[in-house]
Amino acid sequence: MQRFALLGAGFIGAVHAENLAAHPDVDLVFVYDIDLTRAAALADRFGGKATTNPADVFDATAVDAVFIASSTDTHAEHLRAAADAGLAVVCEKPIAPTLHEAERVVEHVEASGVFAMVDFNRRFDRDHVELKRVVDAGGVGPVELVQMSSRGPTLPPVEYLRVSGGQLRDQTVHFFDLCRWITGEDPVTVSVTGSALVDPTIAEFGDVDTSVAVLRLPSGGIVQIDSVRRTGYGYDERIEVMGADGLIESRRQPAANVALYSNAGITTSPLHKGWFERVQPTYAAALSAFVDALAAGGPSPASLRDGLNAQAIAEAATASLASGKTERIAYEGSAAP
Ligand SMILES: NC(=O)c1ccc[n+]([C@@H]2O[C@H](COP(=O)([O-])OP(=O)(O)OC[C@H]3O[C@@H](n4cnc5c(N)ncnc54)[C@H](O)[C@@H]3O)[C@@H](O)[C@H]2O)c1
Known part of the structure; x- marks a missing residue:
């Protein structure tokens, strides 16, 4: 049994x-x-003791692992405290609001030697896992072109978007990680174009709701990711990997896999209503992967370094959106303070 504290x-x-x-x-x-009211509401439903005292949770005599699910601006502080207490840690993305801070905290946690994972839950999507298995086994041959779509059904509230860091850091970052995870390569350059088509007011704080990122891999392979905030027809996520020998697709997922055949035609189920409905099973799968890897002594299913590198791509992508130029992605020790 691993004793967990949820933060x-x-x-x-x-x-x-x-x-x-x-x-x-x-x-x-x-x-x-x-x-405390929020902590108590969850403890009442799911067990554990509600607390507002950090000394309770950063205590290796009572806790083996912490799960950081608090606000983004608290992740770095909680990661450091977990490392200093010698606790295993799984942390929601992002590691820290800025790349510079994320680099410092990853170095700190790595130096402590505690087992750590970033919660890149989309790595645990059943169909994406199968796609990666086939690509790794050489099923499509050397990868030449990857296309991914990340399209949400409705624009989140503008108050949320205003503090989100922008579409590329908030939404596309999961797909920057999938790009590295599927291809096993760190892209070298990124070029982004985007528009605020759904709500032009978000352009006032530099954000977009519709964007396309093109990344170039060291092998010469090309990855294209489109990110959309409002489809109007449900949550639309898909990945297609084309190689020298074939193509594999992790398809758009309908809410149910049924079709009605009638004189009027064929009617199939709509897509999942929202992103959460599609990705919900991935959170439990990510937790299981963490628990199993912790028990086995590693490796981490998604290391903090993976989190850092995806953040580095998001930073370069955000810079490209602003500059209109192709930007080189800088991975290590190069983030401005
Ligand atoms: N992986 C994913 O798909 C995914 C999805 C949603 C959210 N997230 C991430 O999870 C984090 C939380 O998002 P949310 O939507 O649950 O936000 P939320 O605002 O609903 O919840 C954040 C909670 O953190 C608490 N909190 C704030 N400061 C704290 C502190 N110092 N110590 C302990 N608790 C503190 C708040 O009181 C609040 O209850 C964010 O970093 C977000 O990016 C990831």
């Missing part, structure tokens, strides 16, 4: 609390939040 009892904290409570090898011992 952060907001929207995603509730998802993780349910998964922690359901996992047979996990004992949820603390739910920690600066807001």
Whole structure:
């Protein structure tokens, strides 16, 4: 049994609390939040003791691992505290609001030697896992072209977008990670174009709701990622990998895999209503992968370095959106303070 403390009892904290409570090898011992009412609400439903005292959770005599699901601006501080206490840690993305801070904290955690994972949950999507298995086995031959779509059904509230860091850091970052994970390569350059088509007011703070990023791999392979905030027809995520010997696709997922055949034609189920409906199973799968890897002594299914490198791509992509130029991606020790 691994004793877990959950940090952060907001929207995603509730998802993780349910998964922690359901996992047979996990004992949820603390739910920690600066807001005791929120912590208590989750502890009442899923177990553990509600606390607002960090000394309770960063204590290796009572806890084996912490799950950081608190607000983005707290991740770095909590990662450092977990490392200093010798606790294993899984952290929601991003590692820190700025690349420079993320670099410093990853160095700190790596130096401590604690087992760590960033919660890049889309790596645990059942169909994406199968796609990667086939690509790794050489099923499409050397990868030449990857196309990914990340298209949400409705524009999130403008108040959320204003502090999100922008579409490329907030939404596309998961797909920058998938690009590295699927191809096994760190892209060298990125070029982005984007527009605020759904709500032009978000352009006032430099954001876009519709964008295309083109990344070049060291092998010469090309990756294209389109990110859209409002489809109007449901959550539309797909990945296509074309190689020298064939193509594999992780398809758009309908909410149910049925079709109605009638005189009027063929009607199939719509896509999932929202991103959460599509990705919900990936959170439990990511947690299981963390627990299994921790028990086995590694490797991490998604290391903090993976989190850092995806953030580095998002930074270069954001710079490209602003400059209109192709930007070189700088991975190590080069982020401005
Ligand atoms: N991987 C994913 O798909 C995914 C999805 C949603 C959110 N997230 C990430 O999860 C994090 C939380 O997002 P959310 O939507 O749940 O936000 P939220 O605002 O609903 O919840 C954040 C919680 O953190 C608490 N908190 C703030 N400061 C704290 C502190 N110092 N110590 C402990 N708790 C503190 C708040 O009181 C709140 O309950 C964000 O970093 C977000 O980027 C990731």
